[in-house]
Amino acid sequence: xxxxxxxxxxxxxEAAGRPVADKRMTAEDAAALIRDGDHxxxxxxxxxxxxxxxxxxxxxxxxxxxxxxxPLACYExxxxxxxxxxxxxxxxxxxxxxxxxLAPVFRHYVERGEARYDEWxxxxxxxxxxxxAMGVPFLPSLTMLGSDLxxxxxxxxxxxxxxxxxxxxxxxxxxxxxxxxxxxxxxxGNVQVxxxxxxxxxxxxxxxxxxVSAERIVSPEEIAASPAQTMLPHxxxxxxxxxxxxSYPHECYGLYGPDFGHFTAYAAATKEQGPAGxxxxxxxxxxxxxxxxxxxxxxGPERLAALAADAGELMGR
Amino acid sequence: MSDVTAEELMAVTASRLLADHKVVFAGVxxxxxxxxxxxxxxxxxxxxxxxGGIIGTTLLPGKLPISTNEMRAAYGAQMxxxxxxxxxxxxxxxxDYGFLGAAQVDMYGNINTSVIGSMERPRVRLPGSGGANDxxxxxxxxxxxxxxxxxxxxxxxxxxxxxxxxxxxxxxxxAGLVGGRLGAVVTDLALLDFxxxxxRMRLRGLQAGVTVGQVRExxxxxxxxGDDIEELVPxxxxxxxxxxxxxxxxxxxxxxxxxxxxxxxxxxGPA
Numbered sequence: 049x050x051x052x053x054x055x056x057x058x059x060x061x062e063a064a065g066r067p068v069a070d071k072r073m074t075a076e077d078a079a080a081l082i083r084d085g086d087h088x089x090x091x092x093x094x095x096x097x098x099x100x101x102x103x104x105x106x107x108x109x110x111x112x113x114x115x116x117x118x119p120l121a122c123y124e125x126x127x128x129x130x131x132x133x134x135x136x137x138x139x140x141x142x143x144x145x146x147x148x149x150l151a152p153v154f155r156h157y158v159e160r161g162e163a164r165y166d167e168w169x170x171x172x173x174x175x176x177x178x179x180x181a182m183g184v185p186f187l188p189s190l191t192m193l194g195s196d197l198x199x200x201x202x203x204x205x206x207x208x209x210x211x212x213x214x215x216x217x218x219x220x221x222x223x224x225x226x227x228x229x230x231x232x233x234x235x236x237g238n239v240q241v242x243x244x245x246x247x248x249x250x251x252x253x254x255x256x257x258x259x260v261s262a263e264r265i266v267s268p269e270e271i272a273a274s275p276a277q278t279m280l281p282h283x284x285x286x287x288x289x290x291x292x293x294x295s296y297p298h299e300c301y302g303l304y305g306p307d308f309g310h311f312t313a314y315a316a317a318t319k320e321q322g323p324a325g326x327x328x329x330x331x332x333x334x335x336x337x338x339x340x341x342x343x344x345x346x347x348g349p350e351r352l353a354a355l356a357a358d359a360g361e362l363m364g365r
Numbered sequence: 366m367s368d369v370t371a372e373e374l375m376a377v378t379a380s381r382l383l384a385d386h387k388v389v390f391a392g393v394x395x396x397x398x399x400x401x402x403x404x405x406x407x408x409x410x411x412x413x414x415x416x417g418g419i420i421g422t423t424l425l426p427g428k429l430p431i432s433t434n435e436m437r438a439a440y441g442a443q444m445x446x447x448x449x450x451x452x453x454x455x456x457x458x459x460x461d462y463g464f465l466g467a468a469q470v471d472m473y474g475n476i477n478t479s480v481i482g483s484m485e486r487p488r489v490r491l492p493g494s495g496g497a498n499d500x501x502x503x504x505x506x507x508x509x510x511x512x513x514x515x516x517x518x519x520x521x522x523x524x525x526x527x528x529x530x531x532x533x534x535x536x537x538x539x540a541g542l543v544g545g546r547l548g549a550v551v552t553d554l555a556l557l558d559f560x561x562x563x564x565r566m567r568l569r570g571l572q573a574g575v576t577v578g579q580v581r582e583x584x585x586x587x588x589x590x591g592d593d594i595e596e597l598v599p600x601x602x603x604x605x606x607x608x609x610x611x612x613x614x615x616x617x618x619x620x621x622x623x624x625x626x627x628x629x630x631x632x633x634g635p636a
Contacts, residue, residue: 093417093434093448119448120434120495141495145431146394150492158490165490167479167526169498170416171456174449190456191502194540196525197494200484205541214541244418244439245447299435306435362425362436 049166049202049219050087050115052185057222060256066283070235075105075340078259078287082106082225087115087138089177089223089255091248094120095144095298095306097241099229101261101291101340106227107131108334117223119173119247122298123314123326126153127334129163130326137163138221140170148315153326167197172218174247179220180254188215226255229294230279231303232270233262237285240277243301249279258284261291263303293344293352305358307351369600371512371553373608374572376402377600379464379510379551387461388412390451390500393433395510396464397424398611405607412443414460416496418451420444427614433496452496455503455544463504463545465497467511469522472566472586474509474529474547474559476501477522484524497527506548513552513583518566520586530564537564555580556597560589570595 079102082088088106092098103124110131117138118125125142128134130153137158142165143151157163168176171191179187188206192198193216206217228248232240239260241248252258260280265288271278294300297307317325337343344352376395380402383389391397391413400413401424413422417434423441424430430438439445454460468491469477478497482488501507507529511517529547530537537545549569550557556570567589568580573596581588600608610616 094432096417096432096434096436120432139493140498141493143492147431150489155490159487161486165493167493169494169502170496171449171452171499171503174447174452178449190541190543191452191499193502193542194525194528194531194537195498195502196484197479197498216541243436244434244445246418246434247448249447250449301436301439308431359436362428362440 052219053222054180054183054185054220057180057254057256058183068236068282071237071286071288072235072265073287073289075101075261075289075291076108078102078289079105079109081257081259081287082109082111084111085113086111086224087117089226089251090116090118090124091226091228091246091251092295092298093118093246094122095311097229097246097300098122098124098295098298099227099261100124100296100298101294102227102229102259102289104334104340104343107133107330117173117221119170123151123311126151126318126326127330129153129157130323131330134163136166138166138168140168140173144311144315148311152318153323156322166201168201169197174250175218176221177247177250177254179218180222181250184220186217186219189218190215192216192218221254223251223255225257225259226252228252228258228260229291229300230260230262231300232264232266233260233288234266234268234271235288236268236282237280237288238268238271238278238282239280239285240271240274241279242277245279252280253284257286259287259289260285261289261294263292263294263300265290291340294340296344296347296352299359302363303359304352304355307347307355369605373605374553374600375510375512375551376608377604378556378572378597379508380406380604382508382549382551383408383411383462386410388414388459389462389464390414390416390455390460390504391464392466392497392500393430394466396466397433398429398608399510400464401611402604402607406604414451414454416448416451418446418448420446424611426610427612429612452499452503455499458505458544460504461506463500463507465500465507465509465527467509467517469517469519470509470511470550471519471522471529473531473533473564474550474566475522475525475531476527476529477524479524479526481523494526501527501529501545502542503544505544506546508549508551510551513554513580515583515585518584518586530559533564534562554583565589567591568594570597572597573599
């Protein structure tokens with residue numbers, strides 16, 4: 049288990065400036081804020097509202113010795129592994145989804161001991177980000193008690209000072225960087241999300257640096273017109289990146305569904321070729337384009353329109 | 366009956382365990398489908414909660430979600446929130462049932478979805494807990510649905526990802542787990558529960574035409590057998606029709622391009 053650094057993270061946030069300034073930049077410039085060895089938390093969950101434009105920009109930079117945490121990790125984990133960027137995974141589940149079977153590239157690295165997988169329960173991941181977001185070193189919980197997960201992680205318990213009851217002491221997690229994809233943001237970093245929010249708000253508040261991509265960059269007036277939709281205030285956000293279809297091929301709630309055909313092609317390639325299949329995917333889909341917009345253009349307007357129609361049907365449009 | 370699949374049999378049998386005006390925290394696949402069947406039959410006020418931050422989903426027939434964190438899982442929901450919030454409702458005691466699948470379950474109801482072999486050098490690294498550890502730890506009563514095979518029903522799991530009755534007796538309570546009374550295990554062969562004292566798995570009912578010997582043969586440990594073994598009522602035509610419409614969509618509608626194909630491949634499991 050990594051050391052709990054919540055007080056150091058607090059000191060950094062205290063000392064940081066909070067300028068109400070234009071924070072817009074390219075995905076590549078934002079990804080350049082990430083250093084070798086960083087702990088990068090990736091927002092969304094599984095194939096929902098993944099900040100894929102930011103993930104692709106980070107993949108392009110070929111960082112080394114990263115730790116990546118997520119609520120549930122999808123195949124982006126395998127892309128980091130296959131490009132040699134990732135040492136350690138911190139999550140509760142890894143795979144694309146049950147119909148695609150076990151993740152072969154993930155298995156390749158973890159079973160050989162070439163990457164480490166710290167497996168927490170789903171709630172424990174949420175409480176780790178929440179403790180980090182709250183500025184406290186741990187949160188007590190009734191989860192994970194008695195399991196072998198607790199033993200493997202060295203999870204400690206704490207006795208309630210009032211009742212004596214035994215609780216799991218889930219340690220805070222303050223990632224170096226959080227990557228979040230949102231529906232809307234203004235240039236100052238006020239961020240709005242529709243639908244379920246995953247663990248994004250706590251993950252971002254816990255992080256030392258927060259990079260947000262958004263489907264649309266909107267005016268501050270548009271944000272102020274629906275303030276209850278705002279998930280993060282400008283002072284909790286460091287960089288804003290415009291990224292239409294920025295979760296593709298994953299879904300973005302209400303806007304477009306996941307591209308299962310894309311997943312299936314990836315799964316077939318990695319089942320057959322293992323890490324080489326994942327590496328080829330990065331070369332074709334990430335390195336093969338100058339930016340994420342090229343990847344989106346290659347998907348083609350018809351495919352994107354079909355995914356938007358899938359979302360529309362579920363939204364009653 | 367011969368045209369009823371094992372999945373249909375399990376989902377329908379499990380759906381009958383859910384009472385009206387309750388809240389169920391369902392895993393994806395069979396638990397979610399069984400919960401949806403119950404809502405269409407004896408439990409119209411059953412509230413289905415999913416870990417993606419979704420409360421009160423109704424599902425669009427023929428458009429079943431593969432993950433409980435996607436738009437199809439949110440169809441018709443009353444409330445969308447975040448993941449941590451959902452689990453904290455469970456910790457607070459709001460969820461009557463936690464409903465899970467299991468790749469490997471042992472005689473005390475412990476579930477393994479982490480490793481085959483050792484954690485240090487796994488022979489097979491499985492995906493992990495997802496929400497299963499939390500669901501079994503925090504919901505008021507836990508139901509498990511899974512296919513009855515010796516490789517799934519083992520004496521002791523390689524690794525306790527999600528704690529059942531741990532090593533039996535009062536070991537679960539001693540570990541500090543306050544919720545998660547394990548209610549029932551539903552399979553394609555039987556209905557099982559856990560004997561109050563030892564907390565060992567016990568046979569309570571048999572699917573139609575199945576014998577105690579057949580269940581024992583498909584169980585990888587010495588199964589306790591209850592005093593009054595009931596014969597389970599086969600799925601009715603109405604129950605099967607509800608199940609099949611949810612899975613495939615309305616019989617008269619044009620089939621969706623990928624729905625039937627995907628639904629057929631949705632197995633039981635967490636996350």
